[in-house]
Amino acid sequence: MAELLKNVKLYSGGCDLTGAGNKIDVTAEVEEKDVTTWGDYDPATDRVWKAVQAGTASAKLTGGGFWEAGDPSKVDDALWGQLGGVGAWSAVPRGAAVGDLAWLTQALQGQYQLLGGVGDVAPWQASWSSRWPLVRGVLAHPPGTARTGTGAGNAVEHVAVPAGSHLYATLHVLSVAGEEAAITVAIESDATGDFGGSESTRIEFDEATAIGGQAARAAGPITDTFYRVTWTISGTDPSFLFVVALGVA
């Protein structure tokens, strides 16, 4: 069944671009390498069929919307600061609940375009090129739930990580409040989903004390198929808003 795009959430670094964004394009490509040989000659039709093999894969991401400036959580402050840098990038095309489909990667922001004509609602446009695989995964921690103390999130069922593949994850810290507030986010996996003591920590992000994004990965094999986010919070009256997406590629 076809869908209307109404509630796409986009995160780049520590910036929630949802409120300032109205267009997201994600393009993944694989180079086609010609590997045609004499052996591809088909005598029945007297034809040679071109044979191709996948070469380098890449992803190009573009976003656009309406421009705002004024603090590190606004699109101008965030995207100008990230220009030329490599950072976490996540898009959640439907809802924003744990388990919803998410696309994530680590990408270089190579372009930022802003402002327009008289009377326009000031626009912005930016593009990113992937530095890691573009990963199709799930949202593991929702954006709208503030965390004020150490805890763990809900388990989300996803796929195991075969040998040679990685578990990829992005963390976007969107809001920080409190005195000397700090948060360390980690991802655990478990075979059964009850996380009753047999879980393993797979990814631990660096401690975050300010708005920002991180991307991390852990090599397989991981046979567990349940994952959850945990966080350790310190400081005086701390409160954090953050998003975590994870996937396997």
Place this chain on the structure above:
Amino acid sequence: MDFELISQRIADLVAPVPGIVRSDPFVPDAATPPHFYVGEISIDYDQTYGGLMEVQVVCRLLTSRADDRAGQAALKRYMTRAGEYSIKAALEGDPGTPQTLDGACHDLHVRRLQGHRLYRVGEDMYFGAEWLVRVIGADEEE
């Protein structure tokens, strides 16, 4: 966005313009010219994924038809882009500073005047014109 509040704040901004007798946030049943009022609203929802709305508010100013030349001259005085009689300047405020209607919206722009013609209110006819006011904003929680 609270559209009743936006209508009221638009009317409040025009009320001090010299010569305006009444400035209402609704379409009146009777006019007291020069009478400014906030009329019809049209909304484009979801201009961003966060729910930004682009709203067009049609505002009208009616002047008296008691004297044909004087009524139309009075109306034209309010059409200027700037100056003490300018409806556009009264609504937009300080250039370069977003007009947030005291927090009711993100910004507004008076981009066009049209509908310069006779208007009927009840049994009476008035000279009038429409200002198209473009307002952008979102609900507070977004």
